[in-house]
Amino acid sequence: MKSTLKFFKRIKSTIFHSIAFYPVLISTGFLFLAIALLFAENLEVINSFKKKVPYLLVQDNETARTILSTLFGGILSLTVFSFTMVMVVLNQASSNFSPRLLPGLISNKKHQIILGFYIGTILYTIIVLMSMGAYGSSSNLVGFSVMVAAVLGTFCIGLFVYFIHSISQAIQIHNIIDKIYISSSKLLRKEKTEQEDNLVKSHNISDKYWKVVYSNKTGYYRSFDIELLKDSLKSKENIIEIIPYPDQHIWKGDPVLIIKEPISKEELESLHICLYILSNRHEDDSGVGGMIKLTEVAVKALSPGINDPGTAINAISKLGQLVEKALKIKPKTFFCVPNCDITVVHNKISASELMRVVIQPIRMYAKADSSVSYELLNALVFIRDSKEIYEGYVAPIQNEIISLVNDLNNNISNDKDLKRILELLRNRTIPWKQNQH
DSSP states (O other), X not given: OHHHHHHHXXXXXXXHTSTTHHHHHHHHHXXXXXXXXXXXXXXXXXXXXXXXXXXXXXXXXXXXXXXXXXXXXXXXXXXXXXXXXXXXXXXXXXXXXXXXGHHHHHTOHHHHHHHHHHHHHHHHHHHHHHHHHHHTTOXXXXXXXXXXXXXXXXXXXXXXHHHHHHHHHHTXXXXXXXXXXXXXXXXXXXXXXXXXXXXXXXXXXXXXXXXXXXXXXXXXXXXXXXXXXXXXHHTSOEEEEEOSOTTOEEOTTOEEEEESSOOOHHHHHHHHHHXXXXXXXXXXXXXXXXXXXXXXXXXXXXXXXXXXXHHHHXXXXXXXXXXXXXXXXXXXXXXXXXXXXXXXXXEOOOHHHHIIIIIHHHHHHHTTXXXXXXXXXXXXXXXXHOSSSOGGGHHHHXXXXXXXXXXXXXXXOOHHHHHHHHGGGTTOOOHHHHTTO
């Protein structure tokens, strides 16, 4: 039963994140609108409206058919052109930035709604045309519906102009970077708030008994769904610690959970069901996933084929702020499950792992570029000197700074450039940290 519920949740998530969700929803609405208006053509209110504004209604059946056919062909052309433009944009984004950015561009709700409006108007026009064939050569039987079709066609032209503006803005790399930054910042802020709200639970942990649960599949750990826990497990006091951090890759047989109290075989199976381990790291949004996307953008920009240090510097600037926000979050978050005595412990990504996953790839590509290395070192010093990051995270950041300095010494041959970069480290201390020891 729990596995079936998990399956339907995944189907629901897939449908809601599909590019076809809004177009199908809007098109269905237009279908019912066409049917409703055709039934309403002979209502007293509609007939009264026709008499008051006859100049807005088409009296001749052939003229109405010509207008509808023209609208159908024109909007169909707009739809095809819009699809073609989206494909060109996606190809450019994949080639110049990162293939991992494509899901974010495809899932743009504004573009999906515009596409749905196009398809819905085409469907509406087809239904009205079919009804004209059913009515024969009678005049003024679908005049109001034809007027609505003309209004919808005019609105589609306005949407097309907006679509051109929107898609041209969406492909600009600084807008992509800003969008990733805003989304990731919100997710990290949410994690920080959840940790602060559940901080008191951290004092209830003891090491009396622990059972290790191993992964039964390979993939990226995404989340732990508490709702799928077996009822018998919810009724007993227990502590469940999740070992991997969100977006961490785990292999089949790796430890994923630690349980304080013994559990039955059926309860163990329900724990496996609660784990979401996906094959794609970027299937759902997360704070760490956003930082990895920015890293990939920066690395792609530094590749010889692209050679765009400005984009890399922009990505590093946003990345430094996100890493600083992530390191404000303590290593563990304690969450007490409502209506039961279970406490779930979520592990967050450590500073050393964050440096390896996010900073190290950029360091390896930027070690011979003085301008990008300067910004990367500046970001690391900013993170290290932040007064709000968790105290235990300072040492890994300092180690990454030392690694970057060593790479610069070995790869930058111009002494003046090297001196200018290393001046960032002069007279930069963190006395507020030292006073705590």
